[in-house]
Amino acid sequence: MKKLPPLLVYTVLRLLAFLVPLAIMWLFFPIFREFWWLAALFAALIGMSISLMFLRTPLSDASRAIYAKRNRQGTDEDVEDSATEE
Template sequence: MRVRSALVYTVLRLAAFLVPFGLMMLSPLLREYYWLSAIFAALIGLSLSTLFLRRPLDDLSADLASRRRRTVTDEDVEDAATESAGESADR
């Protein structure tokens, strides 16, 4: 997995939350109810990431899928053992 794609997506998701949260904390009313600011910032961040972060998410998903395909499964090990046993029996 490329670390860059995971890092880019993580930083952009954090920015999508922290920027609206910081802007709302500038308001005296929302500063008093910081938990309400956090909820609104989470909803705004979710909306922004859904709309604008499709490409970084696709890159991250493709990297994770390629990493998963490269892992060796039990079936692969058993197939290799069966093939090597068949070859040694032929000799």
């Protein structure tokens, strides 16, 4: 099985950390159906807390992948610059 890109994994987990509390509040607390903006605010706070506590490893993997990709592109540009100077 092919491994999923770390940025995709982190993005999906962050979305789930927001959408699951939002769905729970809408389904089990009728007051949040009327004040949807309050439910969204609480879900955002809960999702941020969940991601800070439990998603440190996927965040590190995604950051490493972005850093590696940016540095790889930077070295290609350096090679091109040195080739055009010669």
